[in-house]
Amino acid sequence: MNGAGKPTINDVAAAAGVSKKTVSRVINKSPLLSASTREKVEGVIRDLGFVPNLQARALALRRNFIIAAIHDNPNAQFLVNVQQGIQQGIAGSEFGLMVQPFDRSDPAFESEVRAFLERQRPFGVVLLPPISSDEAIVALCRETGTRYVRMGSIKMDEAAHVVSSNDREAVRDAVTHLIGKGHRRIALIEGPEGFTSPQERRAGFEEAMAQAGLAVDPALVRPGSYTFESGVAAAECLLALAAPPTAIFASNDEMAIGAMIACRRAGVRIPEDISIVGFDDTPLSSHVWPTLTTVHWPIVDMARTAAQKLMGSEDAAGELPWMFPSTLVERGSVVAPA
Amino acid sequence: MNGAGKPTINDVAAAAGVSKKTVSRVINKSPLLSASTREKVEGVIRDLGFVPNLQARALALRRNFIIAAIHDNPNAQFLVNVQQGIQQGIAGSEFGLMVQPFDRSDPAFESEVRAFLERQRPFGVVLLPPISSDEAIVALCRETGTRYVRMGSIKMDEAAHVVSSNDREAVRDAVTHLIGKGHRRIALIEGPEGFTSPQERRAGFEEAMAQAGLAVDPALVRPGSYTFESGVAAAECLLALAAPPTAIFASNDEMAIGAMIACRRAGVRIPEDISIVGFDDTPLSSHVWPTLTTVHWPIVDMARTAAQKLMGSEDAAGELPWMFPSTLVERGSVVAPA
DNA sequence: GGGTCTTTTGACACCGGTTACCTAATTATT
DNA sequence: AATAATTAGGTAACCGGTGTCAAAAGACCC
Numbered sequence: 001m002n003g004a005g006k007p008t009i010n011d012v013a014a015a016a017g018v019s020k021k022t023v024s025r026v027i028n029k030s031p032l033l034s035a036s037t038r039e040k041v042e043g044v045i046r047d048l049g050f051v052p053n054l055q056a057r058a059l060a061l062r063r064n065f066i067i068a069a070i071h072d073n074p075n076a077q078f079l080v081n082v083q084q085g086i087q088q089g090i091a092g093s094e095f096g097l098m099v100q101p102f103d104r105s106d107p108a109f110e111s112e113v114r115a116f117l118e119r120q121r122p123f124g125v126v127l128l129p130p131i132s133s134d135e136a137i138v139a140l141c142r143e144t145g146t147r148y149v150r151m152g153s154i155k156m157d158e159a160a161h162v163v164s165s166n167d168r169e170a171v172r173d174a175v176t177h178l179i180g181k182g183h184r185r186i187a188l189i190e191g192p193e194g195f196t197s198p199q200e201r202r203a204g205f206e207e208a209m210a211q212a213g214l215a216v217d218p219a220l221v222r223p224g225s226y227t228f229e230s231g232v233a234a235a236e237c238l239l240a241l242a243a244p245p246t247a248i249f250a251s252n253d254e255m256a257i258g259a260m261i262a263c264r265r266a267g268v269r270i271p272e273d274i275s276i277v278g279f280d281d282t283p284l285s286s287h288v289w290p291t292l293t294t295v296h297w298p299i300v301d302m303a304r305t306a307a308q309k310l311m312g313s314e315d316a317a318g319e320l321p322w323m324f325p326s327t328l329v330e331r332g333s334v335v336a337p338a
Numbered sequence: 339m340n341g342a343g344k345p346t347i348n349d350v351a352a353a354a355g356v357s358k359k360t361v362s363r364v365i366n367k368s369p370l371l372s373a374s375t376r377e378k379v380e381g382v383i384r385d386l387g388f389v390p391n392l393q394a395r396a397l398a399l400r401r402n403f404i405i406a407a408i409h410d411n412p413n414a415q416f417l418v419n420v421q422q423g424i425q426q427g428i429a430g431s432e433f434g435l436m437v438q439p440f441d442r443s444d445p446a447f448e449s450e451v452r453a454f455l456e457r458q459r460p461f462g463v464v465l466l467p468p469i470s471s472d473e474a475i476v477a478l479c480r481e482t483g484t485r486y487v488r489m490g491s492i493k494m495d496e497a498a499h500v501v502s503s504n505d506r507e508a509v510r511d512a513v514t515h516l517i518g519k520g521h522r523r524i525a526l527i528e529g530p531e532g533f534t535s536p537q538e539r540r541a542g543f544e545e546a547m548a549q550a551g552l553a554v555d556p557a558l559v560r561p562g563s564y565t566f567e568s569g570v571a572a573a574e575c576l577l578a579l580a581a582p583p584t585a586i587f588a589s590n591d592e593m594a595i596g597a598m599i600a601c602r603r604a605g606v607r608i609p610e611d612i613s614i615v616g617f618d619d620t621p622l623s624s625h626v627w628p629t630l631t632t633v634h635w636p637i638v639d640m641a642r643t644a645a646q647k648l649m650g651s652e653d654a655a656g657e658l659p660w661m662f663p664s665t666l667v668e669r670g671s672v673v674a675p676a
Numbered sequence: 677g678g679g680t681c682t683t684t685t686g687a688c689a690c691c692g693g694t695t696a697c698c699t700a701a702t703t704a705t706t
Numbered sequence: 707a708a709t710a711a712t713t714a715g716g717t718a719a720c721c722g723g724t725g726t727c728a729a730a731a732g733a734c735c736c
Contacts, residue, residue, distance in 0.1 A: 006456070008722055019686045024724060034684060051456040055396040056722035059691050064393055066434075076418040076621075084411075087439055096404075096436045096458050101425055118344070118389040120434050228625040261627045283414075287566040289599045346692055357716050362694065372714065394692035397721050 007048040016044040027052050067310055068098040068122035072131050077282045082128055085303025113137055117144045124310030130195045149306040153197040160309060160317035163302040167197055170295045170326035171204025174277050177328060178247045179212045182336045187220040187245035189234040189255050201251045220245050224255045231258020239266045246274060246337035253278035253285045253294055260288060275334040290332035298324040345386040354382040365390055405648055406436040406460035410469050415620045420466060423641025436460060448474055455482045462648030468533045487644040491535040498647060498655035501640040505535055508633045508664035509542025512615050515666060516585045517550045520674045525558040525583035527572040527593050539589045558583050562593045569596020577604045584612060584675040591616035591623045591632055598626060613672040628670035636662040
């Protein structure tokens with residue numbers, strides 16, 4: 001023990017009467033060690049309360065033990081779910097989770113990301129949508145030798161680098177569910193333009209309508225931006241139509257709840273007068289009244305797997321699933337039209 | 339350049355024709371260097387795109403560049419706000435933010451925290467409530483030599499180790515506001531027992547009532563747990579009373595919104611029949627209808643300052659503010675009683 | 677009992693920086 | 707002009723681990 005401070009590998013080696021390399025072998029569970037030596041060293045490690053210094057290991061191994069989640073300030077619940085999933089994935093390992101937000105609208109966006117990767121040199125990064133579909137950032141990861149996994153709604157890379165959900169099919173199922181209940185005038189509140197997941201959700205909507213032989217009325221497709229306010233605004237437009245819809249599919253829960261509020265303000269009852277379906281299955285969706293029928297988005301599972309893909313070998317990562325099914329959760333906001 | 343990989347301090351030294359120590363001095367902005375040497379070395383650093391290896395620095399300096407936020411899975415919005423504040427605080431520095439959740443109900447809680455601190459050895463930790471009031475964890479920080487800042491609602495340590503809000507006064511103001519509007523039968527929905535912030539909020543409620551010479555009717559004080567559901571349940575009880583309250587103060591927004599839902603289900607109009615005040619000023623509070631009058635909780639500012647306290651010297655930390663005022667935000671859920 | 681093949685272990689350099697200490701050069705002092 | 711005081715910069719050891727490679731210790735065989 002070097003006077004004060006934590007014991008180091010040298011202290012352990014001295015106390016156990018072996019070389020530090022041997023202690024290193026014990027730490028790393030090297031197979032070429034006699035059982036007796038291993039036990040002896042393990043005993044000393046326990047007695048001294050030795051914990052290997054990750055910084056030193058990082059330097060020697062030329063890799064650290066940091067998984068970084070890189071995001072563009074998404075919805076709080078989404079971000080927390082991703083963090084929770086990653087934490088589940090790294091639980092029991094030596095890895096730690098670093099979280100780093102960026103502003104994609106900042107002209108320095110790319111150089112900021114580069115600076116982060118070069119400075120912290122995380123072992124791997126989880127790219128949250130919509131950054132996950134930014135090829136420039138992916139190129140940056142490759143260039144800096146950073147392992148990465150992209151979270152998204154379609155497969156946009158090799159399986160080892162992707163975890164995604166089948167939003168399109170899930171939305172198709174959800175809208176088909178509405179059609180099955182007897183709805184014909186079904187509105188869509190879209191997500192922000194230029195991103196993958198809203199596009200997929202829209203495609204699912206259109207596929208369901210087409211499958212049922214229903215035309216998509218352009219008046220019933222309203223833009224949105226995944227925010228509560230945009231849900232309110234979209235629903236207000238829809239309710240003002242001469243022939244308002246009998247059901248609304250909102251591309252996320254937040255907009256769905258915005259739509260619910262707009263309906264309530266307008267005196268339109270849910271679900272009697274209008275059915276509403278959301279997407280995400282945030283806690284909020286079971287907190288509103290009536291509870292929101294929505295599509296469960298398996299973010300936690302996706303994030304957990306993303307972390308596992310980063311920690312394992314490239315081959316192992318390819319073996320892990322990259323597709324996670326989103327499934328409809330029926331609650332109280334959908335009934336047959338009057 | 340060692341073949342491949344990033345350039346190291348040795349590469350820079352060789353290219354600039356100086357010793358690595360001189361390069362180190364440039365990196366660390368040491369004052370004892372001639373301007374000409376400095377410029378020469380800086381030029382080489384730029385040309386080579388040299389970025390110092392944080393792992394190596396961490397090892398040599400015996401300290402790393404990680405601020406960890408330690409929490410017990412609080413509300414998503416709160417957690418994200420704290421993260422945002424810390425990110426603001428460390429912006430432009432070499433520090434990174436690591437986020438680590440723990441489960442206080444797990445019997446291994448303390449040893450888990452210890453393992454984290456010993457393994458990652460973060461330079462400093464921000465303790466989120468309610469962990470921030472756990473003296474065992476604080477003791478652990480001291481023992482492991484980890485700098486810490488506690489987020490809370492009262493000063494529970496030296497100024498250098500605390501950022502807090504004056505919940506008590508803010509609640510007193512909020513309830514006095516209700517009284518000023520003419521309310522007399524005011525209900526309180528409490529937060530979970532055994533934590534500091536709910537206690538403070540309750541104290542503020544009682545102080546306001548006492549100042550106005552009003553008695554606190556025990557029937558109008560309902561327990562809660564900061565969750566939406568507990569807000570619903572509490573409000574249901576209150577509305578079922580023979581003499582229901584004309585106003586409700588809920589100890590956080592989530593419960594306030596639960597209470598709003600319960601009122602709506604019961605056919606009680608807000609704010610005509612009952613006024614409601616929350617606490618936190620989450621985005622949600624302006625997303626409901628009517629918008630929620632609530633107390634703004636300056637979490638982002640607190641977290642930013644917490645990070646600054648951790649990064650600076652102990653003395654500098656003591657100079658930074660430790661108290662951040664919570665203030666009432668008047669929105670649409672309060673009017674005079676009928 | 678000596679030689680050969682394995683298995684176990686250690687010596688030493690190295691990862692990329694920093695600190696402590698020292699030397700050489702420059703400037704100030706007398 | 708000689709000496710002291712500053713300043714600029716270099717040398718070598720070290721932070722706490724890991725990789726390489728060779729030596730030491732057993733196991734096995736004749």
